[in-house]
Amino acid sequence: MFKIIVPLDGTSFAERALPLALSMAQRLGAELILLLTTGDEQKEYILAGPHQELIILNEDYLAKVKASLLDPGLPGHLPPERVRCEVEKMNPELAIGEVTPAFGGDLVVMATHARKGLYLLLKGSVAQKVLSQGSIAVVLLRPQEDIAEVPLPELLRSTGPTIPATGPVRLLVTLDGSPEAENILGPVSVFARQLEATLYLEMVYPSSYSYEESGFSNTPTTLTQKNHQTRQHALAYLKVVQQWLKTQGLEAVVEVRSGDIVDQIYKYSDEIDADLLALATHARGPLGQLILGSVATDVLRKCSRPVLLVNNTIWAREMMETDFHYNFKPEPVP
Structure with missing residues (x-):
């Protein structure tokens, strides 16, 4: 049990x-x-x-x-x-x-x-x-x-953050393209199956950031082209993750945004009325910094929704039998 x-x-x-x-x-x-x-x-x-x-x-x-x-x-x-x-x-x-x-x-x-x-x-x-x-x-x-302070019997009947007893559960997962951040997918897939949840995969990139600056590829240098390419790469990456989740019997929605990562997590969680947010600890990737102590801290400070955290060194990637970060090589966008 x-x-x-x-x-x-x-x-x-x-x-x-x-x-x-x-x-x-x-x-x-x-x-x-x-x-x-x-x-x-x-x-x-x-x-x-x-x-x-x-x-x-x-x-x-x-x-x-x-x-x-x-x-x-x-x-x-x-x-x-x-x-x-x-x-x-x-x-x-x-x-x-x-x-x-x-x-x-x-x-x-x-x-x-x-x-x-x-x-x-x-x-x-x-x-x-x-x-x-x-x-x-x-x-x-x-x-x-x-x-x-609220007496416990009254607290247990309150309308605070809870998981719905029936119906859909919305679980927001934030990724940044790194293998470390992907480790959240192991426990998330377990919980999602048991909760019969729909996953919402979100990736946020700074508005002036690109894969070129992370050494992923040689791309055009104009800001508009960089952002367009970064968005396309991020979307393609999330779709690879989405397809893997589908093989696990899980439905996922993908969302790519630009701007401040904490603000965008907060806004998207409100838009979908997320029941639970999920982050891996100590993850740093080309499109963001999901580091316990920075992003996770700020998300908890700003958002009253519960946050699921896992140690990225523990949930072995072998559980997923794939490696999105290294198997998926984004091609330059014309």
């Missing part, structure tokens, strides 16, 4: 990931694992002496969260056997990265701040640990911080 892990720390901010995680568990038929860690100070207390009361309090908190998820009055509530509670006596940044594989986790869903929380994620405190473990993807959600 597919397993989704939701890290919690007892705060309402962390709980804001629960509606999204619940909707994904409902759609995927997945097990939801609620993971609560004790943290630095609590860990010292645990190691120093009696800690039964502390653990009981933590387990009591998770029991209340689980009860809310099992509430028969909650639309699409989960059965008891599909919600598990775990308490770990270690720092959150260690627990999520090290314990997740032991639980057989397939996906981590968590809330993050636009700045501090994401900064910690980028520097390896939390998400870096998770992403480095292997085939574990992370979905990050940036809740609106100006919203007052």
